[in-house]
Amino acid sequence: MVRTSIFVTALAIASTAFAQQTCDLNTKCPEEAPCCSQYGQCGVGAYCLGGCDPRSSFSLDSCTPEPVCQSKTYDFTSMDRITSKTKYLGDASKTDWVMDGDAVIYDNNVLLTMAPGTVGTLLASSTYMWYGNVKATFKTSRGAGVVTAFILLSDVKDEIDYEFVGAALDTAQSNYYFQGIPDYNNELNISLSDTFENYHTYEIDWTPDSITWSVDGQVGRVKQRTDTWNATSNQWMFPQTPARVQLSLWPGGLASNGQGTIDWAGGLVDWNSPLMTNGYYYATFESVTISCYNATSSLGTNTGVSYTYDNAAGTNNTVVAGDKPTVLKSLLATGTNISSKGSSSKSASSTKPSATVQSIPGLTGAGPGADPHAGGDSSSSSSSSSSSSSDSSSSSTQSASGSSSTDGSTSGFSQGGSNSGSSSSSSHSSSGADKLGATQEKVLQGSLFAGIVAMVAMVVL
Ligand SMILES: *[C@@H]1O[C@H](CO)[C@@H](O)[C@H](O)[C@H]1NC(C)=O
Ligand SMILES: *[C@@H]1O[C@H](CO)[C@@H](O)[C@H](O)[C@H]1NC(C)=O
Ligand SMILES: *[C@@H]1O[C@H](CO)[C@@H](O)[C@H](O)[C@H]1NC(C)=O
Ligand SMILES: *[C@@H]1O[C@H](CO)[C@@H](O)[C@H](O)[C@H]1NC(C)=O
Ligand SMILES: *[C@@H]1O[C@H](CO)[C@@H](O)[C@H](O)[C@H]1NC(C)=O
Numbered sequence: 001m002v003r004t005s006i007f008v009t010a011l012a013i014a015s016t017a018f019a020q021q022t023c024d025l026n027t028k029c030p031e032e033a034p035c036c037s038q039y040g041q042c043g044v045g046a047y048c049l050g051g052c053d054p055r056s057s058f059s060l061d062s063c064t065p066e067p068v069c070q071s072k073t074y075d076f077t078s079m080d081r082i083t084s085k086t087k088y089l090g091d092a093s094k095t096d097w098v099m100d101g102d103a104v105i106y107d108n109n110v111l112l113t114m115a116p117g118t119v120g121t122l123l124a125s126s127t128y129m130w131y132g133n134v135k136a137t138f139k140t141s142r143g144a145g146v147v148t149a150f151i152l153l154s155d156v157k158d159e160i161d162y163e164f165v166g167a168a169l170d171t172a173q174s175n176y177y178f179q180g181i182p183d184y185n186n187e188l189n190i191s192l193s194d195t196f197e198n199y200h201t202y203e204i205d206w207t208p209d210s211i212t213w214s215v216d217g218q219v220g221r222v223k224q225r226t227d228t229w230n231a232t233s234n235q236w237m238f239p240q241t242p243a244r245v246q247l248s249l250w251p252g253g254l255a256s257n258g259q260g261t262i263d264w265a266g267g268l269v270d271w272n273s274p275l276m277t278n279g280y281y282y283a284t285f286e287s288v289t290i291s292c293y294n295a296t297s298s299l300g301t302n303t304g305v306s307y308t309y310d311n312a313a314g315t316n317n318t319v320v321a322g323d324k325p326t327v328l329k330s331l332l333a334t335g336t337n338i339s340s341k342g343s344s345s346k347s348a349s350s351t352k353p354s355a356t357v358q359s360i361p362g363l364t365g366a367g368p369g370a371d372p373h374a375g376g377d378s379s380s381s382s383s384s385s386s387s388s389s390s391d392s393s394s395s396s397t398q399s400a401s402g403s404s405s406t407d408g409s410t411s412g413f414s415q416g417g418s419n420s421g422s423s424s425s426s427s428h429s430s431s432g433a434d435k436l437g438a439t440q441e442k443v444l445q446g447s448l449f450a451g452i453v454a455m456v457a458m459v460v461l
Contacts, residue, residue, distance in 0.1 A: 020358060023056040033357050034058030034334050038155075043358030045331030049090050050098060050124050050244055051361075052335075053155055055312045063155065064335040065306030065324040066128040066242055067092035069292035076110035076285060079103070082123065086360055090327040092126035097247075099123055108286070112249040114146065115280040116271040120250035123285075128154075128242035128307055130319065131293035131300040135203040136247065138285040140164040142196040143276075145253015145262065145269035148283040150202055151246050156180075156314030158239035160211055162202050165252070166281075167266025169194045172202065174213040174221050178228070178237035179314060190220035199286060208299055208316070211239065240316035242307045245290065249283045331359040 021042040023029045029042035035058075036042055038051025052063035067090070074096055076082075081096040088098045101121030102113045114120035129152065140148035146166035153159045157180030163173045172190045177183065192200055192215050205212040213221040228238040251257075252265025262268060275281065293300040304321040311318035325338060333340040 029058045034062035037361040044334050045359035048334045054309045062335050064090050065308045065326045067326045069129045069302040070127045071292045073289040075287045077108050095126045097123040109284045111282040113280040113282050114249045122248040125245040130242040131206050133205045133291040136288045137201045140195040141281045141283040142166040144267040145265045146281050147252040149248045152243040154241040154243035158241050165266050169196050
């Protein structure tokens with residue numbers, strides 16, 4: 001979780017002209033690449049959609065307004081309403097889940113897959129819940145280092161988690177964070193029968209006053225807001241802002257991750273494991289039901305079109321429920337000008353401005369599918385991915401210091417590792433968020449899979 005400040009650093013873009021700008025609370029994005037992605041990198045287009053942190057972006061309106069909560073049951077019988085992050089522009093009326101990685105429909109379930117050379121798969125809901133109830137019925141993956149997660153994550157990084165380590169199939173780890181601030185004392189285990197063999201229904205009931213984690217209808221944990229007061233900062237350290245539902249499978253046990261993360265995840269992932277099927281690890285999601293909060297005041301309301309923030313404090317009283325549109329005209333637009341086609345890049349010095357600004361976290365420049373309007377060089381994405389192995393030397397040093405990244409990949413997603421070296425190795429960064437967001441296209445060049453081009457790149461091609 002130490003994400004914003006520390007973890008992303010790495011991700012240097014190898015061998016390309018793109019200088020990927022990183023962002024955090026102290027370093028906001030520049031005007032020409034105003035949106036700070038969930039993984040702490042600046043760009044336009046998809047960088048401004050789900051996960052864009054208004055506090056670290058150029059201005060509060062850089063991020064695209066967040067589609068408001070919708071009560072609905074999602075069963076995973078087809079890919080029809082699951083859209084790749086390279087295609088999604090913010091229209092939640094057409095897309096239920098935004099996909100990063102590789103999900104496949106199997107037997108009326110969706111399998112989140114994790115193959116060698118990838119950092120797994122993430123499905124994020126297109127809509128945001130501002131309190132409410134969400135249930136997910138699924139079977140986890142298994143194996144050392146393999147982590148399955150079902151979380152709520154807001155754009156200012158409030159977070160409510162269920163996480164499952166593949167080496168401890170009798171345990172669901174519950175957790176929460178306020179604005180992404182690391183606190184390793186909030187984790188609590190819930191015991192249950194084998195999570196790989198059995199479907200369980202995991203529920204999060206979230207109100208302004210409490211969070212209740214229940215498994216199969218039985219309450220496993222309750223956290224009261226009143227127990228979270230911080231007298232120093234004078235605020236409740238309690239999740240309180242609209243959040244997306246995220247389902248994910250990711251490798252906590254990568255050699256490039258911090259030791260604390262690897263230990264927490266139960267050791268290194270075995271990429272030749274008999275536990276894999278069809279060449280990948282997988283988690284099996286049967287259904288998700290979102291029930292929006294029945295607000296009696298403006299707090300938690302879901303009657304408008306979208307949520308925005310009017311103050312960088314990012315607390316519940318800074319959330320504005322209104323009617324601002326959520327759909328970008330192109331992947332070169334931003335929340336400030338959702339109809340922009342990006343032609344005017346006053347400040348860009350390059351003669352090919354469209355190629356200098358990142359538009360999809362995890363892809364280098366305007367990759368295939370990234371930017372239908374700009375005509376940038378579409379081959380850049382895949383080629384730079386593979387060529388990034390050229391900087392592998394830099395990546396081989398890091399493992400001890402988590403701050404640097406681990407793999408000089410071009411990914412915007414820092415997946416597993418993130419745990420900063422500074423945090424002692426005893427703590428793992430357990431937020432599903434930092435690790436997960438990752439993106440398939442990531443090249444795990446460090447020790448294990450030098451030169452393997454990430455999956456997204458391939459999928460996109
Ligand atoms: C909101 O009200 C509806 C209708 O009474 C109910 O079915 C639903 O469970 C409620 N949602 C929450 C989150 O309490
Ligand atoms: C929860 O369970 C995991 C896996 O068994 C264990 O490593 C961890 O220490 C437990 N956490 C707590 C707070 O008991
Ligand atoms: C309370 O807030 C202060 C100031 O923001 C922070 O340094 C401290 O870590 C917080 N306490 C806890 C328990 O998180
Ligand atoms: C959210 O705001 C309301 C009033 O607008 C306040 O009473 C409540 O304590 C706040 N909740 C949190 C978690 O900050
Ligand atoms: C938004 O972008 C469009 C198309 O690029 C441009 O014509 C328009 O002037 C921009 N609006 C603002 C307010 O910048």
